[in-house]
Amino acid sequence: KQVKIPANPKISANISILYYLIFVSQFNSLSLFLLWAVCSKELKKKNYLLYGICFKVPRNKIKKENSKKERKGMRKLAADFPDEVLEHIFSYVKLHKERNNLSCVCKTWYKVERFSRQTVLIRNCYALLPQRLISRFPNLRSLTLKGRPRFYSVPPDWGGFVSPWIQHLAKDCPCLERLRLKRMVVSDRDLHLISHSFPNFRGLVLVDCHGFTTEGLASIASSCRLLEVLDLQGSEVEGNGGKWLTCFPESYKSLVSLNFTCLTGEVDLVSLERLVARSPNLRSLRLNKAVRFDMLHKILVQAPQLVELGIGSYVQIPLSESYVKLHNAVRECKSIRTLSGFLEVNSNCLPAIYPICSNLDFLDLSCASGIQGNQLLKLIHRCQSLRRLWILDSIGDKGLGLVSSTCKELEELRIFKSTLFGVARVGYSLITEQGLVAISMGCPKLHSLLYSCHRMTNAALIIVAKNCLKLTRFELYILDSSAPDHSTLRPLDEGFGAIVQSCKELRHLAIRGLLTDQVFLYIGMYAERLETFSVNSAQGSDKGMMYVLNGCRNLRKLEIRSCPFGNAALLGDASSYETIRLLLMSGCGITTLGGCMTLASKVPTLNVEVVNGRSRIEENPAECLAFEEIYIFQTLDGPRKDAPKSVWIL
Structure with missing residues (x-):
């Protein structure tokens, strides 16, 4: 029977309904899931957050009539359920943020969540020690760990060593199955320890990591018999030997x-062809330039079940024997949904992949500088089901017009600067505000947009704000970081103000151009859910940063470049640093040593680092000494011990 939740839910009534459904269904998974969905949908309107079987009211929305005794009763009712019931319901909660919220309800939920949680995300490897993590989650199975911050100004030797983590995990967490490392220093010794310490190890993802060679990969291949995922996305691997693929055992099929x-x-x-042939569950394969065109069709014949394909070298003479073989192999790969790569390409051979274009959900051409002009337009015209598109700015406004008229289901668009990949801009058609307007009018489902352009206007941004109300991420990068409105030469305050006012779900924002304190006032007033914010070359004052810190209470990451913000902004509201995990101030030039020391003393949980300033501090430790690079992050276990000489920790 359908259960109707009353307009003003009573805890007692709902608890009785929940008891009924749980025990009558005898812990049926479908019943519990439907219960979750129905209650969440109805109670969302009343500003309640439902975690399994308890209604937790946000602190800033607790009604005055709810006495302390009533709230205590609510928590007691939540704690009365058996641990097995709670653990079963918690298993449906996958987001890390929601799992964290579950543990804050009461001590019982904290205990259940602690022992049932198997997947953990650590956004900063220096935020806590590995011993604390293992003690907190003894049944850990999957760990994502991030090291060096994604700021270009942070020196390469800043740190982010994974060795201490691997050593403690190998000793106290032998059940670990999956490890994802991002922007960290990984050695061959670490990979060897991983391969010999976790008998059920199944997945290794190294994103933008460095410090290891193909010998470390050989150790993983030879010892991890249950390995399912090996991803080296963007990592720097030393050694030119390709023999590591021969280290996979002949019996390896997972x-x-x-x-x-x-x-x-x-x-x-x-060895690559043999490995693919004996892997019936292979779903994702991304190749490098060494895998030539004539080998590609052999691989596709062996793995027609592929869902994601990354092409390395795509250079061949059209209508040759290899071209015809590849075309026939592609026609049999009907399950491919993601296409990327094309590191080397002859665009005249692109018709060979046309048969799979109509099924694509994700097309990544961010490294395909050789695909341009009419060949690029012909390719996009056949990708009518795209939901995600990554592409270079060489597509031009004309190409973006074609995207807007073709890809009506597009949800994510990222347009990168060609110079990021070493491609000269000479002869390329740079995109402008016209392409942005076309995308906003033709792609109503867009929720994530990264746009690198030559110029921008307030009028274009206002149109985007009206048409793209579902935006959760908006990043605008202008070639000239301090450029004003192209048509009126006025600041871009009103355009970005319209974005934050209309897009209520906005969580990630990056802005460039001529900006004043007015835009920061808009952000502080309307961007209540903002979590990450990046700004470059603004012309405001300390008030601008204070507007953001006071208004955006959910802010987690803040990046400030070449803005006139100093001690007043840094020390304006110390309570705001309770939620901010990362703060980078680069090129500001008026933040002093005294201000940094005051902040470090006010908020003991902050780690305040001055980058490239140690020699200056040792020569002249005056409080008025100004710095260009300041990096601040939250930590539970004090300053790190492996800081390089270029970093001074306050």
């Missing part, structure tokens, strides 16, 4: 995902 696009050396093609 491979699901393999990505070695970043490798620059040769690859043992025979």
